[in-house]
Amino acid sequence: MIHRFGALSTTVVLVLAMAAGRVAAQVPYQRIVRAESEPHNWLTYGGTYKQQRFSPLDQINKQNVSRLKLAWAYQIRQAGIVETSPIVVDGIMYLTEPPSTVTALDVRSGRTLWTYSPTIPSDVIVIGSPPVNRGVAILDDTVFVGTIHGHLIALDTRSGAVRWDIAVGDNKQGFYLTLAPLALDGKIVVGVSGAETGIRAYIDAYDAKTGRRVWRTYTVPAAGEPGADTWGPSSWKTGGGSTWLTGSYDPELNLLYWATGNPAPDWNADDRPGDNLYTDAVLALNPADGKIKWHFQFTPHDVHDWDANQMLVLFDAPVGGRVRKLLAQANRNAFYYVLDRATGEFLAGVPYAKQTWAEKLDAKGRPIKRKGIEPSLEGTLIFPNIQGAANWFSPSYSPRTGLFYQGAREMGTVYYKGEAEFQPGTAFLGGGGRAVNGDEAWGAIRALEGTTGKMKWEFKLLSPGFTSLLSTAGGLVFGGSEEGNFFALDADTGQPLWDIQVGAAVRGIPISYAVDGRQYVAIAAGFTMFVFSVN
Amino acid sequence: MSRNRLCAGALFLALAAAPQRLNAAQAVSDVEQGKKLFQGLCVTCHGFDGAGGEAPPLNRPRLTSAPDEESLRKVISQGIPNRGMPRVRLLTGNELRQLVAYVRSLSQTPQPAPRGNAERGGEVYAKAGCASCHIVKGQGGSLGPALTEIGRLRGPQYLHQSIVDPAAVLPRGTLAVPGRGFTEFLPVLVVMRGGREVRGVRVNEDVFTIQLRDATNAFHSFRKSEVETIRKEPDKSLMPSYAKRLNARELDDLVAYLSSLRGEL
Numbered sequence: 159m160i161h162r163f164g165a166l167s168t169t170v171v172l173v174l175a176m177a178a179g180r181v182a183a184q185v186p187y188q189r190i191v192r193a194e195s196e197p198h199n200w201l202t203y204g205g206t207y208k209q210q211r212f213s214p215l216d217q218i219n220k221q222n223v224s225r226l227k228l229a230w231a232y233q234i235r236q237a238g239i240v241e242t243s244p245i246v247v248d249g250i251m252y253l254t255e256p257p258s259t260v261t262a263l264d265v266r267s268g269r270t271l272w273t274y275s276p277t278i279p280s281d282v283i284v285i286g287s288p289p290v291n292r293g294v295a296i297l298d299d300t301v302f303v304g305t306i307h308g309h310l311i312a313l314d315t316r317s318g319a320v321r322w323d324i325a326v327g328d329n330k331q332g333f334y335l336t337l338a339p340l341a342l343d344g345k346i347v348v349g350v351s352g353a354e355t356g357i358r359a360y361i362d363a364y365d366a367k368t369g370r371r372v373w374r375t376y377t378v379p380a381a382g383e384p385g386a387d388t389w390g391p392s393s394w395k396t397g398g399g400s401t402w403l404t405g406s407y408d409p410e411l412n413l414l415y416w417a418t419g420n421p422a423p424d425w426n427a428d429d430r431p432g433d434n435l436y437t438d439a440v441l442a443l444n445p446a447d448g449k450i451k452w453h454f455q456f457t458p459h460d461v462h463d464w465d466a467n468q469m470l471v472l473f474d475a476p477v478g479g480r481v482r483k484l485l486a487q488a489n490r491n492a493f494y495y496v497l498d499r500a501t502g503e504f505l506a507g508v509p510y511a512k513q514t515w516a517e518k519l520d521a522k523g524r525p526i527k528r529k530g531i532e533p534s535l536e537g538t539l540i541f542p543n544i545q546g547a548a549n550w551f552s553p554s555y556s557p558r559t560g561l562f563y564q565g566a567r568e569m570g571t572v573y574y575k576g577e578a579e580f581q582p583g584t585a586f587l588g589g590g591g592r593a594v595n596g597d598e599a600w601g602a603i604r605a606l607e608g609t610t611g612k613m614k615w616e617f618k619l620l621s622p623g624f625t626s627l628l629s630t631a632g633g634l635v636f637g638g639s640e641e642g643n644f645f646a647l648d649a650d651t652g653q654p655l656w657d658i659q660v661g662a663a664v665r666g667i668p669i670s671y672a673v674d675g676r677q678y679v680a681i682a683a684g685f686t687m688f689v690f691s692v693n
Numbered sequence: 694m695s696r697n698r699l700c701a702g703a704l705f706l707a708l709a710a711a712p713q714r715l716n717a718a719q720a721v722s723d724v725e726q727g728k729k730l731f732q733g734l735c736v737t738c739h740g741f742d743g744a745g746g747e748a749p750p751l752n753r754p755r756l757t758s759a760p761d762e763e764s765l766r767k768v769i770s771q772g773i774p775n776r777g778m779p780r781v782r783l784l785t786g787n788e789l790r791q792l793v794a795y796v797r798s799l800s801q802t803p804q805p806a807p808r809g810n811a812e813r814g815g816e817v818y819a820k821a822g823c824a825s826c827h828i829v830k831g832q833g834g835s836l837g838p839a840l841t842e843i844g845r846l847r848g849p850q851y852l853h854q855s856i857v858d859p860a861a862v863l864p865r866g867t868l869a870v871p872g873r874g875f876t877e878f879l880p881v882l883v884v885m886r887g888g889r890e891v892r893g894v895r896v897n898e899d900v901f902t903i904q905l906r907d908a909t910n911a912f913h914s915f916r917k918s919e920v921e922t923i924r925k926e927p928d929k930s931l932m933p934s935y936a937k938r939l940n941a942r943e944l945d946d947l948v949a950y951l952s953s954l955r956g957e958l
Contacts, residue, residue, distance in 0.1 A: 534733070535733045536729075536732060537733050537734075574733055574734060574781070576730075576782065576784065576785065576788055577785045577788055578785075579785045579786070585783045587783050589782060590781060590782020590783060591781075592734075592737075592781050595873060595874035596865050597875055597879070597925070597927065618900075620898060620899060621873065621875075639899060639900045640873070641898070643900040643901055645900070645901075654901070654918075657900070657901050659899065
């Protein structure tokens with residue numbers, strides 16, 4: 159169903175605001191809370207705070223998707239890897255371009271309304287990932303972007319003018335930002351990248367109006383704090399635990415969920431015995447003060463760089479005869495997890511891709527590791543690979559099918575152990591890996607039962623990619639490939655219904671929106687944002 | 694410059710570049726540690742003791758892409774992506790010094806003289822009809838890999854194997870297309886609906902399509918959903934084995950000839 163009241167509601171709001179002698183805030187917090195009620199917009203990273211990346215729009219559906227055509231395209235200004243998930247609000251698309259540029263486009267024409275590029279120092283330190291950006295947050299009349307030099311910048315939605323600009327972390331130490339911030343009630347929450355330089359990571363909340371920091375929660379406890387005994391005497395100081403992907407939020411439970419990354423150094427754990435809390439975990443936080451309510455660690459004592467920075471997808475579904483509030487994640491370590499998001503209780507966990515490192519998960523979800531999985535001087539072949547069975551790319555959950563759609567990477571890595579030498583702002587890795595790629599690796603889009611992880615169907619991909627997925631009420635799942643295919647699958651069966659070759663790896667994150675009564679699907683690939691619709 | 698003088702010079706450079714003064718025992722230790730690193734990170738492609746394989750031998754006095762210590766450090770640190778050499782992993786300064794010391798030490802080991810004669814090998818190349826499928830110095834057919842600089846890219850052992858058992862050593866990672874580590878010149882059999890067969894080598898592929906060149910060097914493009922079967926044959930090659938067509942001396946001569954091809958047009 160298409161909602162046609164988007165433009166109308168904007169007009170009404172504008173008239174009312176003018177009558178009152180002031181301009182109303184464009185996207186107040188309550189509007190994001192109720193994002194499901196305005197599916198023609200895409201108000202936050204994954205569509206709603208649940209991060210399901212599901213569109214209730216159904217104008218594009220199984221019957222007509224074969225007629226999907228290009229509506230317009232936008233060329234990125236600066237070459238680089240484009241991994242953006244656009245926001246669409248009342249006829250305007252806000253997207254990010256590498257490394258940290260924000261551009262506003264008119265969604266009717268694709269024409270640029272404004273663009274903003276921060277001044278990035280030429281000696282910027284980005285170790286651990288390419289210099290990408292995955293999107294903005296919007297709150298009231300402000301757009302927020304994290305930058306690769308470690309800043310959080312607030313921009314006026316109408317002009318792109320800077321309202322404030324603060325340093326979240328010291329880039330000289332290796333802190334940088336690639337994630338889309340998360341806008342809550344008056345606060346902007348961000349995480350940091352940098353574990354590959356041995357930072358001690360944190361999650362920060364900032365006052366949306368002023369940029370003043372409201373709270374900071376470290377993901378690695380200091381000596382004397384709970385969890386410090388899971389580290390060596392001083393290894394917590396360089397423990398990593400990056401927070402580089404957008405979290406999720408449950409307004410009813412008032413809990414903020416944030417995933418954490420690998421311990422540092424990545425592949426040499428000689429100086430960090432123990433579980434290394436709270437790395438490779440999910441933290442449930444009180445958004446008022448950042449206090450940790452509960453945690454669940456997916457990969458204790460990680461030696462393979464298996465960050466848990468994958469999307470934390472929230473949905474409610476029956477488990478054991480009653481509807482429960484769930485949090486699900488397809489983890490980089492190749493297991494799919496289902497937790498009770500009120501308590502952190504482990505409910506289910508099964509492999510969704512090939513893995514050779516764990517016998518199984520125990521009753522509490524802790525992995526029982528196999529012997530001989532550690533990186534070594536001569537190399538140790540383990541599945542999944544260094545980039546994981548999953549990574550930053552978004553899965554999708556459809557409340558219509560109850561299925562969790564996930565891009566899975568079937569690939570191994572020969573893991574090497576090396577020296578770890580800490581010098582601030584330089585690589586602190588302790589090894590590395592050689593990917594087993596080419597024809598020996600492959601990928602798939604898999605539909606997993608949301609509450610169990612049991613696979614219902616898969617659609618094979620030529621190579622293990624970085625495809626984000628979008629499911630829709632039209633019964634479709636949109637995804638892409640490393641070889642430049644962008645396609646729509648039947649959400650119930652996985653059968654391909656439409657595809658196009660866009661000429662470069664699909665690394666963008668798909669969304670859907672509607673304007674003037676027409677539904678669109680947007681995806682960035684190569685250096686281009688493509689927007690499709692059905693005539 | 695003699696080989697020994699070059700090695701002494703390399704050792705001097707290593708000493709000068711080190712953050713602290715190294716004694717002889719340290720230098721020996723570096724070589725030993727470097728060997729361990731090499732056997733983990735490099736041996737798969739460059740062969741045991743750097744004797745060469747899918748990647749060039751490293752036990753030569755002058756390495757093409759790394760003629761001096763600084764360029765060797767750079768090659769190890771950054772790889773040579775357009776020649777298929779990855780940066781396997783980031784190394785600490787200490788590890789890099791050790792690996793460089795070991796690779797530089799390889800050329801101190803006396804190497805056996807090439808078994809074949811390159812000049813005679815050129816005649817074998819002509820007689821065997823290799824030029825019908827391979828380009829050398831601009832001349833020849835383009836069904837198989839161009840060989841103008843094959844001596845820079847492959848070691849003698851690999852070249853020998855590629856002549857007697859081509860299917861065992863299908864190249865990968867040397868061409869921009871299909872790239873990303875995919876096997877190159879991969880034989881593929883496509884069976885159309887109705888039974889017509891097309892056999893060729895894969896040029897490129899994506900999720901929904903595949904592109905081939907057949908034995909006549911003609912291009913074919915298929916949409917996967919519109920054909921009956923697509924069978925990839927990684928254990929085959931369109932190139933026949935020359936194990937029984939050439940005698941041992943001819944094989945050695947041909948390998949010597951191919952090893953001498955270093956990019957000159």
